[in-house]
Amino acid sequence: MNTRELQALYDLALRLSGVHDLDALLQDVVAQARRMLDVDIAYLALVEDDGGLTIEVTDGSLGPRLRGVRLAPHVGVAGRVADRGEPVRSSDYLADRDLTHSDAVDRVAREEGLRTIVGVPLRLRGRVIGVLMVAQRRVREFTGRDMSFLTSLGSFAAVAIDNARLITEHRRAAAELTAANAELRRHVGGAERAARMHGRMLAIALRGDGAEEVVLAVSAEFSGTVLLLDERDRPRVAASGGRVRPAPRFAGERPSAAFAAERRTRRDGDTVTVPVASARAYFGALRVTPGAPLQDQDVRVLERAAMTLALVLVVERAVGDAERRTATDLVEQLVGGRIGDEAAFARRARSVGLDLRAAHRVLVAEAADDAGALERLGELVRERGGLAARLRGRLVALVRADGPDGPDGADGADGADEAALRAFAATVGGTCGLGGPATGAADLAAAHADASACVTVLKSLAREGTCAAPSDLGPYRYLLSASGRADADRFVRATVGPLLDHDARRGGDLVRTADAFLTGGRHHTGTAAALHVHANTLYQRLDRITALLGDGWRDGDRALDVQLALRLHRLANDLCGDPPPNP
Template sequence: MDVGAEVLELLLAGGSREELDAVLARAHPAAGTDGGPGAAGPSATDLAWLRELAHRLQAQAERQRSREAELSALYETARDLTAIRDLDAILAAIVRRARQLLGADMTYLSLNDAPDGASYMKVTDGALTPEFRRLRLPLGTGLLGLVAQSGAPYFTEDYQADERFLHREYIDTAVEGEQIRAILGVPLMVEGVVIGALLAVHRRVRPFPANEVTLLTSFAAHAAVALENARLFERARAAVADADAATEALVARNQASERAAHAHDLLTDTLLHQGGVGEVAEVLAEVLGGAVEVYDDAGRVLAGPGSARPVDVDDAVGEALASGRCVRTEDGSWIAVAAAGEEHLGTLVLRTDGPMGLPERRTLERAALVTAMVLLFGRSEAEAESRVRGELLVDLLGTRRLDPVRVRERARQQGADLDGALALAVARHASERAGQRVVAGLARERRGLGAVHEGQLVLLAAGDPRELGRELQDRLDGATVGVARVEDAVGGVASAWHEARRTLTVLFRLGRTGEVADAATLGLARLLLGDNGPEQVDEFIEQALGPLLRYDAERETRLVETVSVWFAASGSLRDAAEQLHVHPNTVTQRLDRVGRLLGDGWREGSRRLEVQLALQTHQLRDLM
């Protein structure tokens, strides 16, 4: 095979320049001097021409292969733009391929922060230091900042020595840390606006041929497309999300409106069928979910489980009364007020984990309005019933003789039970109307009678007098109450009224407000009122000395005698001990026990006088 054919074969096989030169060198010794017909091979001139031609063909093939690689990389990048939705992944691939094709030591991409007037590193490939990856350059500073500001490509064979660029110490320090020398930078453009820059660097001094500038510009164009596609994709995704959110909001609003309409129908039906606050609470719990409690204006439970009320419920009630809207408490409960004008009738407390948008809050407020109407209807009925019950009680309080059979029939028609042991309680209240509602309600609960008579609240019901009085006192927020036992359901009510009313008067005059008392607990004051016989005297002694008398009788002690001697000795322990023939410490111990039996304060004031008088009366009764 001649040398020409061998060179062609080598070029087709992609041989290197060194291999090509070796083939030509082997052919050179056989070459003739002039290349004439008698020569053994090609002349030196022919070989020189063949070498130059082969080198040109080889360089063209290399350029072709390089171009093919570039086009392939650009094609793959373009394909990635349609296949990858992750912007960071796309940019990283662009930077990595640019570095590979340009044979650069490092490539990086920056994005402009227009409000801050700077360009910051977004993606790097081949960086050595973390400081460089976080670098942020003011626009116009350094090569990157100049490209990002001007929108034109720039390159330098040796950045550190190039005075065309504005150098900053911290930037040069970062560049030195990366050992950067040659830099090529091209802009990222979207619709004529510079949004960043793409750069390739070498850690040695070298020029950048035009084909490398063109190639990096192509990659920058793809990066810009990726950024724009990502922006459009994000905008489309946000639009879809907004549409989905709007649809969900519309569906939720429709569902809330349907629930509100359903609640309105249920509440209206409850009102039309004269349902109570319990039915209103059940409807509200069903519609809004959670637990509902209803309290009256005094804080007593009318419906619901009656768990602990929110700590700040009073503040919430005040705010709700002022605004006419429901209010949320600190523990997450919702408060709505049932009111008639400015009058607070009741409070609704809703505890729920469900949504409480505007429709739900309006449903709660509508339930509060229905509750107010139910309470007003109930009040009207109670007042009408109270008038009927009150008429019967007023008749019993009078002096006119009544037919027992007729009285019991009237009581039965009103749901009152006058059989068994009855008690009468009398009290006063600042608001006669409010007090009348309390008395009427308690009378209805206890199957008794209640009325306002001569400015006093009167309650007649079965049970222990003091127990009845304490219950009435609690309903009236600590009122003073006089009570008496009713001996006869018809003829004895008037005398019990007289005794309970007189007891109430004495309590006020003695300053014992806020107490519940019957005549027996008035002590000496009762004896001074007159109309007392042996039975009342015995009750006075029992009230003042009963615990001591029983203790002495059961244990054969001398507590009553000790107290009597101590009083006679003017409170002197020594004198009392001499008369009792015991040690003074014994007297002290006995008096301490007396205090535990009679209670604190028996040696002071009116209690002391009552105990002394009771001792003397007891001694006189023993002599009779």
């Protein structure tokens, strides 16, 4: 080789030592071979695992077909170079019958117009890893110096390829190690988080804290928003960043019935919803939207937190059930006058929040959503002091008239408390009666009788869904006392007694007919329709009523007296099932 060629090899070696991208390196090699040997085309093929070769780069080709051509083992100039491990030249490739040909390779050679092809091996540690080839589109004689230069270039290229592969492998190994370290750090961080949360959950369970503490701990650990839904998918507790937040009225997308049945964790984007359940009951779900995406370990931590929540809620439910049973027993004894030892009863009442020495108002309600209303009543008595229970199909609440901290000495305290009860009654959507304020067992029993009677009167007057205290009932309030009921009974007997006696003896419907006739504005057609009787039947009944009560019962003040007496009679019958009236 002359000085120019040696300098070119030296410059190429320096360049190749700094090139770590294999494709760029191979392209530089073939470009240098084509330039230094002044050939039409240069290309380089690498040996595959099965002994075949694939042309990786070209320089000077007429089209893209040459690059990517796969050469089967032993085929063509490249195959022979790979087999022998020494340079091979063919003066006229397509006419050279000494070589093994293939149709695919020959077709590409014709398209490129190749005649003379020379190939040298890329040897590395005694093994051929590729072949560097140059070609001319005319017959050319390559000199020994040309072959020497090309062989040296191939040797440099083999070393550079090996270095590039090593560097690529090192980089891949380093990347894998970095990823493994990051994964290890995540696992360690997850394990530390799991241990930390386990300690918090254990402490919460041992202290007997409520569900709110669990939600706070989860929101603090995951720096996100946490929402606890109850078994009816209503928001119960909300927290963010370790602080309690106002629970939204709606929880957004509701967990499906299938979710409650399967009790499996569900992921929707970054939000994770974990069921809170015991072996026998579904309590709701823990919905977490974290500050950062959760790993699988984090989800398992949330699932363990949900288990702690389930344990806390099981205890809460058991305590609540026991308290409700106690509350029901106490209220039943109180309103039924079955107290026995008053001192012992007072101590037992104080143990569940009912201080008989303080003034209380009594609320009795019939609500469509009985369970929901009882839950809200429980919240009311926890806030203001008192006791709530379900008794004989109605809800009963004894609510402190002066608040849980004792009397404030202001006359407005009672009014404010009654306003709170009326506001609550509006949220129940049922029929409510109020009694009191009253102090002591006997007076509370009487206040309960008043409140219960108010409910009955409201229903009898077709005023369902409203709330009333005795003062709201007008003339009907006198039915709430024993003396008032006695006076009303005398008035009823004096006014419509013959009708009552007739129906009692003969099982007739004259009382109901007279009531419907007067209530319906004395319209014959409407009354007959309301009673589901023929018009002739109605006329016969009205004649019989006239015979018993005398002429004029359906006109003027007499009609008002008859209608009032009939209504009082109906109310008195409805009140028969209520607690005894006040004396």
